[in-house]
Amino acid sequence: MGISIWQLLIVLGIVVLLFGTKKLRNIGTDLGGAVRGFKKSMADEDQNQKKESLDQSEDGNVYEAARTESADKKTHS
Template sequence: MGGISIWQLLIIAVIVVLLFGTKKLRNIGGDLGDAVKGFKKAMADDDKKAITDETASAEKTVETEAKVETKEKEQV
């Protein structure tokens, strides 16, 4: 009731294949797959960059705190 049955989906699939052809659909599928892979790679690279930036920031903070402590000890 109100849903799409398997037969309706099958008919739609046949019409799409007849309109576009299998070669064009294969190319579209390959292009879509490459786009998804590229997106995942970019997200992974951004995550690595963010982790590297956070680590560098933390190291700078530790260095700054060490310098401040050294100056305080010298003043005393």
């Protein structure tokens, strides 16, 4: 008892008659812009997270190098 293709076409025809093709085109354009903006912000967030994790790993390596250098000085003194 699902919706058939003919029922969907009738509903689509009624929507086009009510709103008009220009208004539907504008709605589609606005929706597409919103989706693009969302994808861009998600990509920017991923880049920020990668950069932060890379910065943290570099900071960790600097800390490790300083710690081993300090330990070497203590053993050689």
